[in-house]
Amino acid sequence: MSATPQQRFEALVSAVRDALRPEEQFTLGYSAEQSQFVRFNHAKVRQAGEVSQASAQLRLIRDGRQAEQQVTLSGDAQLDRQRLDDALEQLRQTLPLLAIDPYLSLDENAWHSHSLQDRALPALDEVLTLLDREAGDLDLVGIYAAGPICRGFASSFGSFGWHQANSFNFDWSLFHDNGQAVKANYAGQAWNPEAFTARLRQAREQLGLLGRPAITLAPGGYRAYLAPAAMDEITGMLCWGGFCAQALATGNSALQRLYNGDASLSPLVSFDEQVSGSLSPAFSDEGSPRLDVPLIHQGRALQRLVSARSAAEFALAANGADSYESPCALSLAPGNLANDQILERLGTGLYISNLWYLNYSDLPAARMTGLTRFATFWVENGEIQGPVSTMRFDDSLYSLLGSQLEDLTCERELILSTSTYGQRSTGSSHLPGALVKALTLTL
Secondary structure (H helix, E strand, O other): OOOOHHHHHHHHHHHHHHHOOOOOEEEEEEEEEEEEEEEEEOOEEEEEEEEEEEEEEEEEEEOOEEEEEEEEOOOOHHHHHHHHHHHHHHHHHHHHHOOOOOOOOOOOOOOEEEEEEOOOOOOHHHHHHHHHHHHOOOEEEEEEEEEEEEEEEEEOOOOEEEEEEEEEEEEEEEEOOOOOEEEEEEEEOOOOHHHHHHHHHHHHHHHHHOOOOOEOOOOEEEEEEEOHHHHHHHHHHHOOOOOEHHHHHOOOOOOHHHHHOOOOOOOOOOEEEOOOOOOOOOEOOOOOEOOOEEEEEOOEEOOOEOOHHHHHHHOOOOOOOOOOOOOOEEEEOOOOEOHHHHHHHHOOEEEEEEEEEEEEEEOOOOEEEEEEEEEEEEEEOOEEEEEEOOOEEEEEHHHHHHHOEEEEEEEEEEEEOOOOOOOOOOOEEEEEEEEEEEEEEOO
């Protein structure tokens, strides 16, 4: 019987520990995946294949100096051990050339963490059958990815973490003959054919609405509903340093005023880093247990994400954040708006399914700019009238999630990262939709 990924990782840890010299310490990170990828065009399979890969991140520490090297693993135990031995020797040669790291901070606790989320994934035939039945006649373009993702960590101090989770992610767009499109996604760890079918049918219904004459709006403030996917774009911008201890300490965070106590958001807004139960491992890439962290409670800033390095540099208490101090499992608490009441409560205004190409137009003011795209509709008296031509918005988070926020939906959507750059991501967000009194469109 072939070794499991965890057993292969444990063998690598044992090999590094055996090769270590008395005055040396090490950490070893591990990433692996066994992923099935399918690319679709016109709702037909155009490309299908599997990716099996693994890598190790070896860090050597001695006399206050550290150096690290990434090693691509082959799956052959003898070859992989030789690659780690070679990497260890290279790091030994590099360390004396480096300056002492003043902010080197190591977790010397012998912590242990183990998570195995092995829910059964859908058979590809089931996915293809549902897709053909519900959207086989449409111009559907998309990518389906599924399979287990593994993360591991170990150190010479006796810490050991293992995380393995199955997940699927289907990201697609439906294109209308007029060139407009609906973008949709269905992802998670527990496959539900009824939920997948409902998502396909909702996208198909929106596609039909794109056939109506486009409506052009003048610049100005408009009442708007932002669907969870649109909210994901906004909160994704916040993850660029918004909760980062290093950015906050150096005055480079978009939420600087909030954390300084000079501004607040709506009492409806409570953000948490909710690692427990998520697709992300319960330990950081630096080798510390990850904690659930309350970031914002009822519009007021609470904690920030603090890595071990920032803790040493800025005299803070570390809370298991990765080195880049960005949320890996951001959760926004639900509100009171039921999904079946969204159009009625919106009344007249914008229904925004997605936002696109966001960036900061004024970082200290938490002001963002971006485009409406895909399925954005004009609604009058609770009824969709037609699609809205692409518009640019420019507004502050202190407005959208502050003074202008009317309500959040009581139902939330789990959105898994679609990133496959280098490897499949374990990042996620759990978000409601938002009803806002005014969103500023500029052109």
